[in-house]
Amino acid sequence: MANIRVLEAFSGIGAQAKAIANFQKAKQKFFEIVATIDWDARSIITYAQIHHNVLLEVEKILEENQLSSPEKINSFLKNFELSLDSKRPSKIISKDLSFKKILVASIIKSKNLGSITNLNLEEINSLSPDFVTYSFPCQGLSIANMGRANGIFDKNSTSSLIWNVYSLIKGLKNKPKYLLMENVPNLISKKFISQYKKWKETLENEGYKTFTATLNGLNFGSIQKRNRVFAISFLKEIKTPFESDIEFEKYILNLGQDISTDFDKRKQIFQSIFNFDSNNSENAGFLINATPSRIRMIEQAEKINESKNFIIRTLTTKQDRNPNTGIIKFENNLADKLNYRFISNREAFKLMGFENSDFEKLEPLISKNILTKESLYRQARKFYYSNNSRSTNKFNL
Incomplete structure (x- = not known):
């Protein structure tokens, strides 16, 4: 069976990569991540360090790509729109050389294509992704921003970046077989449900059927009372084991039964996370x-x-x-x-499904202030339910 080729949009520090790694630990390789898309410079570095141990080969990567000089490094970075706070573009060129070297090596190692607003569709077409994941920003949907939250049609909100996902899908000659979305429950609230229905109609016009469910982390190996909306889309000709949103939610909850957290499991996880x-x-x-x-x-x-x-x-x-x-x-x-x-940052990462060994890889970057406390909280926040990956094969992908 051929590998499923995954494109991670809004990849952050690799929620999907972590889930895939968990799933494949004791099995043959099932997925292949062909590219990532993100503009947060520090998230790109964290991704590359956790999943690829990039610090061990920074100089080697730069040399192999003929990027050893400061001039060539700056020239490479000018091809990317990048951010240091995930909110606005930053002048990355003004950062010190050590930071830029690690960032360039991280971009290359994690196959990062940069900002979703400035993609090379010809390059992505050559990758032929089967599966696109898109955990787009929740700023325009979050209850915390309700006074300013206007949904996915607000061009002043990062939540409108979902339409760049549409541009990506529409521009692919061979449509991905599967799409996976994750966001806050407010996406399907009374205020925004009409906008979400419009998004589903847009996907339908591109040949997809979409199933939506609200899932709680407590049912999938987490001790967080964390509700999130998940939507999975299939090309219409693909047979699915469910035919409605209700059936989809029941199906997923059934898959999660063996990892749902009862009192004893929660206590064990709690004690392993907090010091x-x-x-x-x-x-x-x-x-x-x-x-x-x-x-x-x-x-x-x-x-x-x-x-x-x-x-x-x-x-x-x-x-x-x-x-x-x-x-x-x-x-x-x-x-x-x-x-x-x-x-602590360590506890935040472990709370979201990472292991101590993952966080320990970041310690050299933290000690050099390449990764800050604020950036690590932000990065951990984007990570979701890495433990619920073990039932992926039951979708018959």
Whole structure:
């Protein structure tokens, strides 16, 4: 059987790559990631380090691609629109040479095609992807932005980038057999359901049938109470084991039965993720400043170390606000710090399905400040349900 050729749009740090790796650990190779699409420079670096250990071969990659000089590195980067905060384009050329070398090597190693707004369709056609994944930005849909959230038709919102996915699909000579979308539940709320139906109609006109379900991470090996909307699209001629959204949701929930988290499983996962040791120097870096606003925040925040059911709130991109994922008791004698801390970057990654070994690969980049605390929270937030990959073969892809 030929490999399924995967194109990861909005690839971030590799949610799909991680899920595929989990699925293929004890099996023959089933998927092949032929390219990624993302413009967040630090996410590209994280992806390449976690999945390819890029730091071990930066100089080798640059030499093989005749990119050893600063001039050639700058010339290469000018072909890409990249961002340092995932919100606006950045002048990457002004970054120091060490950062740029790692970024260039990461782009090459992860087969990154850059921003979805500026793709080379001829190049993508040559890759012949069978499966396109697109976890597009939720800014225009999120409840946290409800005052400004206008959905996928708002050109001022990054959620409108979903239409670049349409341009990609429409521009492919051989249509991918499968599409997979993930986003916040608000996408199918009363406010935005008409927009989502329009998206499904657009896919239908391109030859796809789409099935949609809202899934909770608790049913798929996570301890987060994290609801997400998933939509899978098939070319119409492909036979599927379900014929409606209701059947699709039941089918997926049935597949997840063996990894759903009961009390004992949640407790085990909880204890493997969180470290409540007040002598841990890494955790000390996440102490909360002693200010009036933060004192009010901790009064309202959920105390993770006091959890009785081992269920955690959804991970947020910013912890220094309320609501957040929760806070942890951390006794200390520092006058300018409270006796609480935020969850650490390591805990955030593990909460989203990564392993210690994944995070340890990032430590050299963290120590050099190439990866910042803020960027790591943002990256972890995009990662979803890597543990539910083990039933992929039951779709008969």
